[in-house]
Amino acid sequence: MILPVYPPKPRPGDRVAVISPGAGLPGILPLPYELGLERLEKEFGLVPVEYASTRKMGSTPRERADDIHAAFADPEIKAVIASIGGDDQITVLPFLDRELIRANPKPFFGYSDNTNLLAYLWNTGIVGYHGGSVMVELGRPVAMNPLTADSLRAALFTSGPYELRPAERFTTGGGRWENPATFTREPESLPADGWSWLNADRVVEGRSWGGNVEILAWLLMADREIARDPSAYDGAVLFLETSEEMPSGEEVFRILRNMGERGLLQRFSALLVGRPKTWSFEQPLSPEDSARYAAGQRAAVGRALAAYAPDMLTVFDVALGHTDPQQVIPYGGTVRVDGPGRRITVTY
Structure with missing residues (x-):
């Protein structure tokens, strides 16, 4: 390794x-x-x-x-x-x-x-x-x-x-990039509820791995850039997020289930889940439907964890990936997740 x-x-x-x-x-x-x-x-x-x-x-x-x-x-x-x-x-x-x-x-x-x-x-x-x-x-x-x-x-x-901070507000949509008027006004935003924690009774520190869920699924299917020895991920901090294509909760569950069946999901010591993108021009959800979509994705992740890693320290709605604001996560760098202190620190 x-x-x-x-x-x-x-x-x-x-x-x-x-x-x-x-x-x-x-x-x-x-x-x-x-x-x-x-x-x-x-x-x-x-x-x-x-x-x-x-x-x-x-x-x-x-x-x-x-x-x-x-x-x-x-x-x-x-x-x-x-x-x-x-x-x-x-x-x-x-x-x-x-x-x-x-x-x-x-x-x-x-x-x-x-x-x-x-x-x-x-x-x-x-x-x-x-x-x-x-x-x-x-x-x-x-x-x-x-x-x-x-x-x-x-x-x-x-x-x-560098200590990550919960977003106070987040943006769900925006104007079309072809239109110059899009760049004359701030994107609309909504209040954010902060992070949600599971199994937050410990402090975990490890190297990070993960990224966009859909792309990871493709890598798994093609058997590309996935460690041959699953122990390479032992104790690492997994981070996941979904794109503007907005995969269904069931699809997210199945991807994570497949990671579990491969023996990967349970190797990690903690999981950071990005605030999901809940609006696109192809799926212009209402605020109520956007909230239901986000809740459905959180429930899907919870189902997979319950089956394969029920004790994993997990944080939802981190500002990573396809979300605004976005915070940078080092890929392969050190991430410290402090459950009792409700703090996430990355090393840049």
Whole structure:
């Protein structure tokens, strides 16, 4: 088992790669992308560097792998940031050169479809960062959410412990990115109820693993980047979240059940569950239906835990993944979950 190490961090003024290992959506939705690039420069002091397929929809897996290699191999690039996710990054993994990437470790930021690359880095021995895409978090209308900006800044530039905080409000929807008017007003938000805890009678510390539930299911089906020896996950902290595709509670339960049947779910010492995305243009749920959807997903996770890991320390509604605000979770880094103190501390 390879123990991941933290790669060196960038400093203001450094060059950072902006790549699209999932989908080249910057090419057809430039408004949030250009805004995200602007904030990288003006608010974070970094110099974004684009690659051949960053704005190219329909790029081949080989082309996207070439961009990943170029970004990691360039000594002037100090971090790599995904523009956004996608739905076929799993096809890029076979083209990656593990030795090239291992020899040139860089902090990589992304989530959603980028769970593929984060799991790959975990197995390569490099700590990655689940969160912080250019188009979504950096390209948020009007301004970045302060909770998001603080977490991303800490993950980018600092090393050491960082305490996560419950969101006081959260955003469920937003305007269409094709419409310039979307970027003239803050997204509407609702009050948040804070974290919910189960089995919060202990303190757990371990390396993190997980990501987007749907992508993890694909990796499991394809048998890609899942440790051959399940003991690799013993004592680790699992974190899970769902996307804007809004899988049903039953689907989430079945994915976790399959992880349990494979002998994975019960290996972890704690579970962090992201606040689920409960609205999309394809499923524009009312506030009441959104609340029912979130409750159904929580119940589905609870059913799976009851069957395979009934004593697991669990925290629901953490601001990770497809939610606004979003906090960055180190992938393969140290996470401490303090049940009695109701505190979560990650190490960036």
